[in-house]
Amino acid sequence: MSHLTESQINEVDAILSSRKHYACEAVVIGASAGGIxxxxxxxxxxPEYFSLPIIIVLHMxxxxxxxxxxxxxxxxxxxVQQARDKQMICPGHIYFAPPGYHLSVEMERSFSxxxxxxxxxxxxxxxxxxxxxxxxxxxxxxxxxxxxASEDGAAGLANIKNAGGLTIVQDPVEAEFATMPxxxxxxxxxxxxLSIKNxxxxxxxxxxxx
Amino acid sequence: xxxxxxxxDLSQLxxxxxxxxxxxxxxxxxxxxxRRIIHALTQLKCKNVADLQMRILxxxxxxxxxxxxxxxxxxxxxxxPHYYLAIREQVVPFLKTxxxxxxxxxxxxxxxxxxxxxxxxxxxxxxxxxLIYATDINPHSLEKARKGIFPLDxxxxxxxxxxxxxxxxxxxxxxxxxYDGALxxxxxxxxxxxxxHSLATDTVFAETHLVCCRNVMIYFNRTLQERALGLFHESxxxxxxxxxxxxxxxxxxxxxxxxxxxxxxxxxxxxL
Numbered sequence: 001m002s003h004l005t006e007s008q009i010n011e012v013d014a015i016l017s018s019r020k021h022y023a024c025e026a027v028v029i030g031a032s033a034g035g036i037x038x039x040x041x042x043x044x045x046x047p048e049y050f051s052l053p054i055i056i057v058l059h060m061x062x063x064x065x066x067x068x069x070x071x072x073x074x075x076x077x078x079x080v081q082q083a084r085d086k087q088m089i090c091p092g093h094i095y096f097a098p099p100g101y102h103l104s105v106e107m108e109r110s111f112s113x114x115x116x117x118x119x120x121x122x123x124x125x126x127x128x129x130x131x132x133x134x135x136x137x138x139x140x141x142x143x144x145x146x147x148x149a150s151e152d153g154a155a156g157l158a159n160i161k162n163a164g165g166l167t168i169v170q171d172p173v174e175a176e177f178a179t180m181p182x183x184x185x186x187x188x189x190x191x192x193x194l195s196i197k198n199x200x201x202x203x204x205x206x207x208x209x210x
Numbered sequence: 211x212x213x214x215x216x217x218x219d220l221s222q223l224x225x226x227x228x229x230x231x232x233x234x235x236x237x238x239x240x241x242x243x244x245r246r247i248i249h250a251l252t253q254l255k256c257k258n259v260a261d262l263q264m265r266i267l268x269x270x271x272x273x274x275x276x277x278x279x280x281x282x283x284x285x286x287x288x289x290x291p292h293y294y295l296a297i298r299e300q301v302v303p304f305l306k307t308x309x310x311x312x313x314x315x316x317x318x319x320x321x322x323x324x325x326x327x328x329x330x331x332x333x334x335x336x337x338x339x340x341l342i343y344a345t346d347i348n349p350h351s352l353e354k355a356r357k358g359i360f361p362l363d364x365x366x367x368x369x370x371x372x373x374x375x376x377x378x379x380x381x382x383x384x385x386x387x388x389y390d391g392a393l394x395x396x397x398x399x400x401x402x403x404x405x406x407h408s409l410a411t412d413t414v415f416a417e418t419h420l421v422c423c424r425n426v427m428i429y430f431n432r433t434l435q436e437r438a439l440g441l442f443h444e445s446x447x448x449x450x451x452x453x454x455x456x457x458x459x460x461x462x463x464x465x466x467x468x469x470x471x472x473x474x475x476x477x478x479x480x481x482l
Contacts, residue, residue, distance in 0.1 A: 085428050086435065086462040098457050104241035106431070107217075112239040113428045113457050115284040116246075132241035 032148025130156025321355025
């Protein structure tokens with residue numbers, strides 16, 4: 001895997017600078033099969049001063065009481081927690097959706113959980129998180145979709161883009177499971193298709209410019 | 211293709227429903243309410259919220275159809291078995307000290323939580339001296355709860371839950387299987403009062419020893435959650451018990467200091 005080429009750097013810069021007048025307020029990430037490894041790589045080394053909340057749906061079997069937050073906390077400097085109902089969203093925190101519940105963002109920038117039917121066989125569903133976050137944050141949202149064998153997240157990412165947010169999809173060539181990134185790219189071309197390594201640089205750059 | 215509802219559409223719709231039918235969805239959590247209204251628009255073949263609003267204002271039947279989409283029927287028997295085990299092991303010993311008991315299952319939906327609690331109380335020798343109030347805003351759900359017939363294809367899952375919850379018999383002891391349904395023993399409901407009651411608009415109706423309200427308040431916003439917790443606090447007797455859903459808590463409410471956790475991880479609280 002290589003670093004960004006010069007033309008890619010220019011492209012990223014152009015996209016980021018065209019958005020300068022919007023303050024970026026939050027990052028939502030969807031991941032499924034292969035997601036733990038991809039997320040660890042993406043989030044490891046984010047600086048302690050990283051100022052955006054990162055909200056994650058990672059598909060896991062519902063029967064497990066997820067220890068994701070604890071596992072990730074061991075590797076990351078930023079505080080990691082399982083998102084709780086009616087909790088206010090704090091800058092610089094990383095939140096995971098609890099297993100067995102859909103996670104949404106409310107207009108007041110707090111979380112809500114729900115037991116509605118699974119979407120794309122998943123609860124939590126990436127689409128539901130992304131749709132609600134797009135409503136709450138509109139153009140000041142960054143949506144990221146990583147590896148997975150599902151089609152969850154494609155519609156949600158399209159909604160983020162339609163609301164004016166920035167959308168990034170993991171390069172399907174690199175992704176452990178390409179179905180999910182491909183489904184999203186096919187539904188609506190995202191702003192950026194990047195390797196995890198380059199995505200990490202973009203995140204750092206975004207947080208610095210906010 | 212339907213028109214995506216705006217915030218103004220949604221607040222007009224909930225206001226119209228409230229004025230016409232006194233059902234109050236105005237303080238429901240927005241994200242999930244919006245999804246359910248979008249789902250209803252598709253299922254009821256409405257082009258947009260204005261169309262839906264016109265139809266429900268002119269027909270109570272249409273409103274009843276919409277209500278089925280606005281309430282969430284996702285539930286199961288002995289859901290989160292460890293919660294029921296904790297009730298059995300850590301709440302029941304206190305309940306046994308009362309000569310008679312009043313228990314409120316708030317937002318009972320189609321009755322799965324109610325029958326689970328009734329079975330638990332029966333096995334602990336408490337059902338005979340208990341009066342259970344099972345309340346919900348959806349009359350169709352209450353009717354289903356009254357009938358006590360659950361889909362047979364869910365029963366194997368419920369059986370596993372029941373066993374994990376500390377169940378003392380064979381689960382099949384409590385139901386008769388016929389066609390695609392499992393009909394639960396009528397005697398479980400002898401002391402149950404089913405009632406149409408709204409946590410958004412109604413008041414307290416009885417003093418109770420135990421209130422169970424699981425996965426109901428996650429659909430409320432903070433204001434309505436405060437109201438509901440206020441009702442439970444008022445209804446509970448001195449040192450009464452409150453059981454919530456496994457991902458709910460009173461931590462982000464004004465009532466955090468009015469209760470103490472009894473079994474924190476199972477969301478069982480005790481009134482201070």
